[in-house]
Amino acid sequence: MRIKKFLVLSSLIILVLTLSLAFTKGALGHYPLPLPGVRLLASWYLFTTLNPQYPVFTAMSPEAVTAIVWDYRGLDTLFETAVFFLAIVGALALMRGISLKSALNNASNRVGDGGLSLICKTAARLLTPLIIVVSASIALHGHLTPGGGFQGGSAAAVAPLLVLVIFSVYFLLSKGVSEKPMLILRTVGLVGIYLTALAAVLIGLFTGLNAYVFQNQPKPDAPLGLPAQISGALISGSLLFFNVFEYLAVAGGFTLVFILLSIPEEVVKSFIGGETHE
Amino acid sequence: MSELNTFLFNILLFSLFFNVGISLYGIFARPSLIKKIIALTIFSDTANVLAIAVGYRGWPSPSQPPIPPVITTTEPSIDDLTWFARQAVDPLPQALVLTAIVIGLAVTLFLVFLTLQVYRLYGTTDVRRVARLRG
Numbered sequence: 001m002r003i004k005k006f007l008v009l010s011s012l013i014i015l016v017l018t019l020s021l022a023f024t025k026g027a028l029g030h031y032p033l034p035l036p037g038v039r040l041l042a043s044w045y046l047f048t049t050l051n052p053q054y055p056v057f058t059a060m061s062p063e064a065v066t067a068i069v070w071d072y073r074g075l076d077t078l079f080e081t082a083v084f085f086l087a088i089v090g091a092l093a094l095m096r097g098i099s100l101k102s103a104l105n106n107a108s109n110r111v112g113d114g115g116l117s118l119i120c121k122t123a124a125r126l127l128t129p130l131i132i133v134v135s136a137s138i139a140l141h142g143h144l145t146p147g148g149g150f151q152g153g154s155a156a157a158v159a160p161l162l163v164l165v166i167f168s169v170y171f172l173l174s175k176g177v178s179e180k181p182m183l184i185l186r187t188v189g190l191v192g193i194y195l196t197a198l199a200a201v202l203i204g205l206f207t208g209l210n211a212y213v214f215q216n217q218p219k220p221d222a223p224l225g226l227p228a229q230i231s232g233a234l235i236s237g238s239l240l241f242f243n244v245f246e247y248l249a250v251a252g253g254f255t256l257v258f259i260l261l262s263i264p265e266e267v268v269k270s271f272i273g274g275e276t277h278e
Numbered sequence: 279m280s281e282l283n284t285f286l287f288n289i290l291l292f293s294l295f296f297n298v299g300i301s302l303y304g305i306f307a308r309p310s311l312i313k314k315i316i317a318l319t320i321f322s323d324t325a326n327v328l329a330i331a332v333g334y335r336g337w338p339s340p341s342q343p344p345i346p347p348v349i350t351t352t353e354p355s356i357d358d359l360t361w362f363a364r365q366a367v368d369p370l371p372q373a374l375v376l377t378a379i380v381i382g383l384a385v386t387l388f389l390v391f392l393t394l395q396v397y398r399l400y401g402t403t404d405v406r407r408v409a410r411l412r413g
Binding site: 046 | 284356363373374390
Protein backbone atom coordinates (compact mmCIF):
# COMPACT_ATOMS: atom_id res chain seq x y z
CA MET A 1 0.00 0.00 0.00
CA ARG A 2 2.79 2.39 0.96
CA ILE A 3 4.78 1.47 -2.17
CA LYS A 4 1.69 2.08 -4.30
CA LYS A 5 1.21 5.53 -2.81
CA PHE A 6 4.89 6.33 -3.31
CA LEU A 7 4.70 5.20 -6.95
CA VAL A 8 1.61 7.29 -7.67
CA LEU A 9 3.13 10.38 -6.06
CA SER A 10 6.52 10.07 -7.73
CA SER A 11 5.00 9.41 -11.14
CA LEU A 12 2.84 12.53 -10.79
CA ILE A 13 5.89 14.61 -9.86
CA ILE A 14 7.92 13.18 -12.76
CA LEU A 15 5.01 13.90 -15.14
CA VAL A 16 4.83 17.53 -13.98
CA LEU A 17 8.59 17.99 -14.32
CA THR A 18 8.68 16.37 -17.77
CA LEU A 19 5.77 18.43 -19.08
CA SER A 20 7.34 21.62 -17.73
CA LEU A 21 10.67 20.76 -19.35
CA ALA A 22 8.92 19.95 -22.64
CA PHE A 23 7.11 23.29 -22.61
CA THR A 24 10.28 25.17 -21.69
CA LYS A 25 12.25 23.59 -24.54
CA GLY A 26 9.44 24.32 -27.01
CA ALA A 27 8.68 20.67 -27.75
CA LEU A 28 4.94 21.36 -27.68
CA GLY A 29 5.03 24.71 -29.46
CA HIS A 30 6.67 27.87 -28.25
CA TYR A 31 4.87 29.57 -25.37
CA PRO A 32 7.12 32.15 -23.69
CA LEU A 33 5.60 31.97 -20.21
CA PRO A 34 5.34 34.10 -18.14
CA LEU A 35 4.29 36.67 -20.70
CA PRO A 36 6.73 39.59 -20.88
CA GLY A 37 4.13 42.31 -20.28
CA VAL A 38 0.75 42.81 -18.66
CA ARG A 39 -2.44 43.65 -20.53
CA LEU A 40 -3.25 47.21 -21.51
CA LEU A 41 -6.01 47.40 -18.89
CA ALA A 42 -3.55 46.45 -16.14
CA SER A 43 -1.02 49.03 -17.36
CA TRP A 44 -3.79 51.62 -17.29
CA TYR A 45 -4.77 50.72 -13.73
CA LEU A 46 -1.12 50.87 -12.65
CA PHE A 47 -0.56 54.18 -14.41
CA THR A 48 -3.63 55.96 -13.03
CA THR A 49 -3.94 54.54 -9.52
CA LEU A 50 -2.16 57.54 -7.94
CA ASN A 51 -1.90 60.06 -10.73
CA PRO A 52 -3.13 63.61 -9.98
CA GLN A 53 -2.36 64.53 -13.61
CA TYR A 54 -5.41 62.49 -14.69
CA PRO A 55 -7.97 63.57 -12.08
CA VAL A 56 -10.81 61.93 -14.03
CA PHE A 57 -9.34 58.44 -13.87
CA THR A 58 -7.29 58.30 -10.72
CA ALA A 59 -8.33 56.65 -7.46
CA MET A 60 -5.64 58.52 -5.48
CA SER A 61 -4.40 55.36 -3.79
CA PRO A 62 -0.82 54.06 -4.11
CA GLU A 63 -2.15 50.52 -3.67
CA ALA A 64 -3.55 49.42 -7.02
CA VAL A 65 -5.36 46.36 -5.61
CA THR A 66 -7.38 48.33 -3.06
CA ALA A 67 -8.06 50.96 -5.72
CA ILE A 68 -9.55 48.27 -7.96
CA VAL A 69 -11.47 46.58 -5.14
CA TRP A 70 -13.18 49.72 -3.84
CA ASP A 71 -13.03 52.22 -6.70
CA TYR A 72 -12.56 50.90 -10.22
CA ARG A 73 -14.66 47.78 -9.63
CA GLY A 74 -16.47 48.86 -6.48
CA LEU A 75 -19.85 47.39 -7.43
CA ASP A 76 -18.26 43.94 -7.72
CA THR A 77 -17.09 44.24 -4.14
CA LEU A 78 -20.47 45.54 -2.99
CA PHE A 79 -22.23 42.42 -4.29
CA GLU A 80 -19.43 40.24 -2.96
CA THR A 81 -20.16 41.75 0.46
CA ALA A 82 -23.80 40.83 -0.18
CA VAL A 83 -22.78 37.20 -0.78
CA PHE A 84 -20.81 37.22 2.46
CA PHE A 85 -23.84 38.72 4.22
CA LEU A 86 -26.16 36.01 2.83
CA ALA A 87 -23.79 33.17 3.75
CA ILE A 88 -23.70 34.35 7.36
CA VAL A 89 -27.47 34.86 7.36
CA GLY A 90 -27.77 31.23 6.21
CA ALA A 91 -25.52 30.05 9.02
CA LEU A 92 -27.54 32.07 11.53
CA ALA A 93 -30.79 30.63 10.17
CA LEU A 94 -29.51 27.07 10.70
CA MET A 95 -28.65 27.93 14.31
CA ARG A 96 -31.81 29.93 15.03
CA GLY A 97 -33.21 29.70 18.53
CA ILE A 98 -30.07 28.07 19.90
CA SER A 99 -28.55 30.20 22.64
CA LEU A 100 -25.73 29.73 25.10
CA LYS A 101 -27.36 31.95 27.72
CA SER A 102 -29.00 29.13 29.71
CA ALA A 103 -25.91 26.97 29.48
CA LEU A 104 -23.81 29.90 30.65
CA ASN A 105 -25.90 30.15 33.83
CA ASN A 106 -25.59 26.44 34.51
CA ALA A 107 -21.89 26.39 33.76
CA SER A 108 -20.85 29.66 35.39
CA ASN A 109 -18.36 27.74 37.50
CA ARG A 110 -16.71 26.42 34.33
CA VAL A 111 -15.52 29.84 33.15
CA GLY A 112 -12.25 29.84 35.03
CA ASP A 113 -11.04 26.28 34.69
CA GLY A 114 -10.87 24.05 31.65
CA GLY A 115 -9.14 24.86 28.41
CA LEU A 116 -5.55 24.16 27.46
CA SER A 117 -2.44 24.38 29.64
CA LEU A 118 -1.06 27.42 31.46
CA ILE A 119 1.60 27.93 28.77
CA CYS A 120 -1.06 28.21 26.06
CA LYS A 121 -3.20 30.53 28.18
CA THR A 122 -0.29 32.89 28.93
CA ALA A 123 0.75 32.96 25.29
CA ALA A 124 -2.84 33.64 24.23
CA ARG A 125 -3.10 36.50 26.74
CA LEU A 126 -0.02 38.07 25.18
CA LEU A 127 -0.95 37.36 21.56
CA THR A 128 -4.62 38.36 21.49
CA PRO A 129 -4.07 42.15 21.85
CA LEU A 130 -1.20 41.95 19.34
CA ILE A 131 -3.44 40.24 16.78
CA ILE A 132 -6.10 42.93 17.19
CA VAL A 133 -3.51 45.71 16.81
CA VAL A 134 -1.90 44.12 13.75
CA SER A 135 -5.29 43.54 12.11
CA ALA A 136 -6.33 47.15 12.76
CA SER A 137 -3.06 48.29 11.23
CA ILE A 138 -3.67 46.10 8.16
CA ALA A 139 -7.15 47.61 7.74
CA LEU A 140 -6.24 51.24 8.41
CA HIS A 141 -3.24 51.17 6.05
CA GLY A 142 -5.20 49.26 3.42
CA HIS A 143 -5.08 52.14 0.93
CA LEU A 144 -1.31 52.61 1.35
CA THR A 145 0.21 49.15 1.77
CA PRO A 146 -0.89 45.59 0.92
CA GLY A 147 -3.92 44.74 3.02
CA GLY A 148 -7.38 46.14 3.53
CA GLY A 149 -10.68 45.58 5.21
CA PHE A 150 -11.09 41.88 4.35
CA GLN A 151 -7.57 40.94 5.32
CA GLY A 152 -7.69 42.94 8.53
CA GLY A 153 -11.11 41.57 9.46
CA SER A 154 -10.08 37.98 8.85
CA ALA A 155 -6.94 38.54 10.93
CA ALA A 156 -8.98 40.12 13.72
CA ALA A 157 -11.34 37.12 13.81
CA VAL A 158 -8.34 34.94 14.68
CA ALA A 159 -8.14 36.55 18.14
CA PRO A 160 -11.56 35.35 19.42
CA LEU A 161 -10.92 32.00 17.72
CA LEU A 162 -7.69 31.66 19.71
CA VAL A 163 -9.55 32.46 22.93
CA LEU A 164 -12.31 29.98 21.99
CA VAL A 165 -9.84 27.14 21.50
CA ILE A 166 -7.44 27.90 24.34
CA PHE A 167 -9.91 29.01 27.04
CA SER A 168 -13.54 28.14 26.30
CA VAL A 169 -16.62 29.60 24.67
CA TYR A 170 -17.94 30.49 28.14
CA PHE A 171 -14.78 32.49 28.86
CA LEU A 172 -15.28 34.43 25.63
CA LEU A 173 -18.95 35.10 26.48
CA SER A 174 -18.00 36.26 30.00
CA LYS A 175 -15.71 38.86 28.36
CA GLY A 176 -18.71 40.33 26.54
CA VAL A 177 -17.93 38.85 23.10
CA SER A 178 -21.23 37.11 22.44
CA GLU A 179 -23.65 36.76 19.53
CA LYS A 180 -25.56 40.01 19.95
CA PRO A 181 -22.61 42.47 20.14
CA MET A 182 -21.01 40.76 17.13
CA LEU A 183 -24.28 41.01 15.21
CA ILE A 184 -24.40 44.73 16.06
CA LEU A 185 -20.75 45.20 15.02
CA ARG A 186 -21.43 43.47 11.72
CA THR A 187 -24.57 45.55 11.11
CA VAL A 188 -22.67 48.77 11.88
CA GLY A 189 -20.01 47.75 9.38
CA LEU A 190 -22.53 46.91 6.65
CA VAL A 191 -24.52 50.12 7.20
CA GLY A 192 -21.25 52.05 7.06
CA ILE A 193 -20.34 50.42 3.75
CA TYR A 194 -23.67 51.37 2.23
CA LEU A 195 -23.48 54.94 3.58
CA THR A 196 -19.94 55.33 2.22
CA ALA A 197 -21.10 54.02 -1.15
CA LEU A 198 -23.87 56.64 -1.13
CA ALA A 199 -21.77 59.43 0.45
CA ALA A 200 -21.27 61.46 -2.73
CA VAL A 201 -24.96 61.08 -3.65
CA LEU A 202 -26.07 62.22 -0.21
CA ILE A 203 -23.81 65.29 -0.37
CA GLY A 204 -25.13 65.92 -3.88
CA LEU A 205 -28.73 65.84 -2.64
CA PHE A 206 -28.04 68.70 -0.22
CA THR A 207 -25.86 70.78 -2.54
CA GLY A 208 -27.92 70.17 -5.69
CA LEU A 209 -24.93 68.90 -7.64
CA ASN A 210 -24.69 65.78 -9.79
CA ALA A 211 -23.06 62.74 -8.16
CA TYR A 212 -22.80 58.99 -8.64
CA VAL A 213 -23.13 55.98 -6.40
CA PHE A 214 -19.65 54.68 -5.44
CA GLN A 215 -18.05 57.94 -6.54
CA ASN A 216 -14.63 58.55 -5.05
CA GLN A 217 -12.81 61.36 -6.86
CA PRO A 218 -14.50 64.25 -8.74
CA LYS A 219 -15.57 63.53 -12.33
CA PRO A 220 -16.20 66.07 -15.15
CA ASP A 221 -20.01 66.02 -14.87
CA ALA A 222 -20.00 65.31 -11.12
CA PRO A 223 -17.77 67.85 -9.40
CA LEU A 224 -18.33 66.35 -5.96
CA GLY A 225 -15.94 63.85 -4.52
CA LEU A 226 -14.41 62.77 -1.27
CA PRO A 227 -11.13 64.46 -0.33
CA ALA A 228 -8.02 62.50 -1.22
CA GLN A 229 -6.05 64.05 1.60
CA ILE A 230 -6.91 65.40 5.03
CA SER A 231 -4.31 67.89 6.29
CA GLY A 232 -1.58 66.28 4.25
CA ALA A 233 -2.37 62.66 5.14
CA LEU A 234 -3.43 60.55 2.15
CA ILE A 235 -6.77 58.86 2.87
CA SER A 236 -7.72 58.18 -0.77
CA GLY A 237 -11.27 59.47 -0.47
CA SER A 238 -13.74 56.69 0.26
CA LEU A 239 -11.18 53.87 0.36
CA LEU A 240 -10.23 54.44 4.02
CA PHE A 241 -13.88 54.41 5.12
CA PHE A 242 -14.66 51.32 3.06
CA ASN A 243 -11.70 49.52 4.59
CA VAL A 244 -12.63 50.46 8.16
CA PHE A 245 -16.29 49.46 7.79
CA GLU A 246 -15.45 46.27 5.94
CA TYR A 247 -13.01 45.46 8.75
CA LEU A 248 -15.82 45.77 11.30
CA ALA A 249 -18.27 43.75 9.19
CA VAL A 250 -15.86 40.90 8.42
CA ALA A 251 -14.46 40.69 11.96
CA GLY A 252 -17.95 40.70 13.50
CA GLY A 253 -19.34 38.20 11.00
CA PHE A 254 -16.56 35.67 11.39
CA THR A 255 -16.49 35.97 15.18
CA LEU A 256 -20.25 35.39 15.21
CA VAL A 257 -19.89 32.25 13.12
CA PHE A 258 -16.99 30.95 15.23
CA ILE A 259 -19.05 31.39 18.40
CA LEU A 260 -22.00 29.55 16.82
CA LEU A 261 -19.72 26.75 15.62
CA SER A 262 -18.30 26.24 19.09
CA ILE A 263 -21.62 25.74 20.89
CA PRO A 264 -21.34 22.33 22.58
CA GLU A 265 -23.35 19.48 21.11
CA GLU A 266 -25.33 18.77 24.30
CA VAL A 267 -26.58 22.38 24.36
CA VAL A 268 -27.68 22.13 20.73
CA LYS A 269 -29.34 18.75 21.39
CA SER A 270 -31.37 20.29 24.20
CA PHE A 271 -32.72 22.84 21.72
CA ILE A 272 -33.43 20.85 18.56
CA GLY A 273 -34.88 17.75 20.22
CA GLY A 274 -37.23 15.77 18.00
CA GLU A 275 -36.68 12.19 16.94
CA THR A 276 -33.12 10.92 16.94
CA HIS A 277 -31.45 8.66 14.43
CA GLU A 278 -28.98 6.13 15.72
CA MET B 279 18.33 32.76 -16.59
CA SER B 280 15.08 33.38 -18.48
CA GLU B 281 15.05 29.69 -19.43
CA LEU B 282 15.21 28.75 -15.76
CA ASN B 283 12.46 31.24 -14.95
CA THR B 284 10.25 29.76 -17.64
CA PHE B 285 10.94 26.25 -16.37
CA LEU B 286 10.04 27.16 -12.78
CA PHE B 287 6.93 28.99 -13.92
CA ASN B 288 5.87 25.97 -15.98
CA ILE B 289 6.37 23.70 -12.97
CA LEU B 290 4.09 26.04 -11.00
CA LEU B 291 1.42 25.97 -13.70
CA PHE B 292 1.43 22.20 -14.19
CA SER B 293 1.47 21.55 -10.44
CA LEU B 294 -1.61 23.74 -10.17
CA PHE B 295 -3.38 21.87 -12.97
CA PHE B 296 -2.62 18.53 -11.32
CA ASN B 297 -3.70 19.96 -7.99
CA VAL B 298 -7.05 20.85 -9.56
CA GLY B 299 -7.39 17.25 -10.72
CA ILE B 300 -6.50 15.81 -7.32
CA SER B 301 -8.90 18.11 -5.49
CA LEU B 302 -11.72 17.29 -7.93
CA TYR B 303 -11.03 13.61 -7.26
CA GLY B 304 -11.33 14.39 -3.56
CA ILE B 305 -14.64 16.18 -4.04
CA PHE B 306 -16.16 13.37 -6.10
CA ALA B 307 -14.66 10.25 -4.60
CA ARG B 308 -14.42 10.79 -0.84
CA PRO B 309 -17.65 9.79 0.92
CA SER B 310 -17.31 12.06 3.97
CA LEU B 311 -18.78 15.53 3.69
CA ILE B 312 -15.91 16.99 5.75
CA LYS B 313 -13.37 15.50 3.32
CA LYS B 314 -15.37 16.96 0.45
CA ILE B 315 -15.24 20.41 2.05
CA ILE B 316 -11.46 20.10 2.60
CA ALA B 317 -11.00 19.12 -1.06
CA LEU B 318 -13.23 22.03 -2.09
CA THR B 319 -11.05 24.51 -0.19
CA ILE B 320 -7.94 23.03 -1.84
CA PHE B 321 -9.68 23.43 -5.21
CA SER B 322 -10.61 27.06 -4.60
CA ASP B 323 -7.14 27.92 -3.31
CA THR B 324 -5.59 26.32 -6.37
CA ALA B 325 -7.86 28.33 -8.63
CA ASN B 326 -6.85 31.47 -6.76
CA VAL B 327 -3.13 30.78 -7.14
CA LEU B 328 -3.74 30.06 -10.82
CA ALA B 329 -5.44 33.46 -11.19
CA ILE B 330 -2.49 35.16 -9.48
CA ALA B 331 -0.12 33.32 -11.83
CA VAL B 332 -2.10 34.63 -14.82
CA GLY B 333 -1.39 38.17 -13.61
CA TYR B 334 2.34 37.51 -13.25
CA ARG B 335 4.66 38.98 -15.84
CA GLY B 336 8.07 38.12 -17.23
CA TRP B 337 11.07 39.72 -15.62
CA PRO B 338 11.45 43.27 -16.99
CA SER B 339 15.22 42.75 -17.15
CA PRO B 340 17.36 39.69 -16.29
CA SER B 341 18.38 41.09 -12.90
CA GLN B 342 15.08 42.84 -12.00
CA PRO B 343 12.09 40.76 -10.88
CA PRO B 344 8.61 42.28 -11.24
CA ILE B 345 7.44 44.38 -8.29
CA PRO B 346 4.13 44.26 -6.40
CA PRO B 347 1.44 46.71 -7.60
CA VAL B 348 2.08 49.19 -4.77
CA ILE B 349 3.62 52.63 -5.30
CA THR B 350 6.10 53.35 -2.52
CA THR B 351 5.90 57.15 -2.66
CA THR B 352 2.83 59.28 -2.01
CA GLU B 353 3.68 61.95 -4.61
CA PRO B 354 5.02 60.12 -7.65
CA SER B 355 6.15 61.93 -10.78
CA ILE B 356 5.13 60.85 -14.28
CA ASP B 357 8.51 59.14 -14.70
CA ASP B 358 7.92 57.17 -11.50
CA LEU B 359 4.51 56.08 -12.73
CA THR B 360 5.77 55.07 -16.17
CA TRP B 361 8.55 53.03 -14.58
CA PHE B 362 6.02 51.52 -12.13
CA ALA B 363 3.60 50.54 -14.92
CA ARG B 364 6.45 48.80 -16.76
CA GLN B 365 7.65 46.84 -13.71
CA ALA B 366 4.61 45.90 -11.63
CA VAL B 367 2.48 42.78 -11.97
CA ASP B 368 -1.20 42.85 -12.97
CA PRO B 369 -3.30 44.04 -9.97
CA LEU B 370 -6.67 42.96 -11.36
CA PRO B 371 -6.39 39.18 -10.69
CA GLN B 372 -5.17 39.96 -7.19
CA ALA B 373 -8.24 42.11 -6.53
CA LEU B 374 -10.55 39.41 -7.88
CA VAL B 375 -8.77 36.74 -5.82
CA LEU B 376 -9.16 38.90 -2.72
CA THR B 377 -12.93 38.90 -3.13
CA ALA B 378 -12.91 35.20 -4.07
CA ILE B 379 -11.08 34.31 -0.85
CA VAL B 380 -13.64 36.04 1.35
CA ILE B 381 -16.57 34.52 -0.55
CA GLY B 382 -14.86 31.14 -0.36
CA LEU B 383 -14.42 31.48 3.38
CA ALA B 384 -18.06 32.47 3.87
CA VAL B 385 -19.33 29.64 1.67
CA THR B 386 -17.05 27.16 3.46
CA LEU B 387 -18.45 28.27 6.81
CA PHE B 388 -21.99 27.85 5.48
CA LEU B 389 -21.16 24.35 4.19
CA VAL B 390 -19.63 23.49 7.56
CA PHE B 391 -22.88 24.54 9.23
CA LEU B 392 -24.89 22.41 6.80
CA THR B 393 -22.62 19.43 7.50
CA LEU B 394 -22.95 20.00 11.23
CA GLN B 395 -26.72 20.03 10.86
CA VAL B 396 -26.63 16.83 8.79
CA TYR B 397 -24.53 15.21 11.50
CA ARG B 398 -26.89 16.36 14.23
CA LEU B 399 -29.98 15.09 12.44
CA TYR B 400 -28.64 11.85 10.94
CA GLY B 401 -25.64 11.00 13.10
CA THR B 402 -23.28 10.59 10.15
CA THR B 403 -21.50 12.67 7.50
CA ASP B 404 -21.09 9.77 5.08
CA VAL B 405 -23.06 10.64 1.96
CA ARG B 406 -23.70 6.95 1.15
CA ARG B 407 -25.39 6.42 4.52
CA VAL B 408 -27.25 9.75 4.31
CA ALA B 409 -28.57 8.76 0.88
CA ARG B 410 -29.89 5.43 2.23
CA LEU B 411 -31.89 7.09 5.01
CA ARG B 412 -35.64 7.27 4.51
CA GLY B 413 -37.74 10.07 5.95
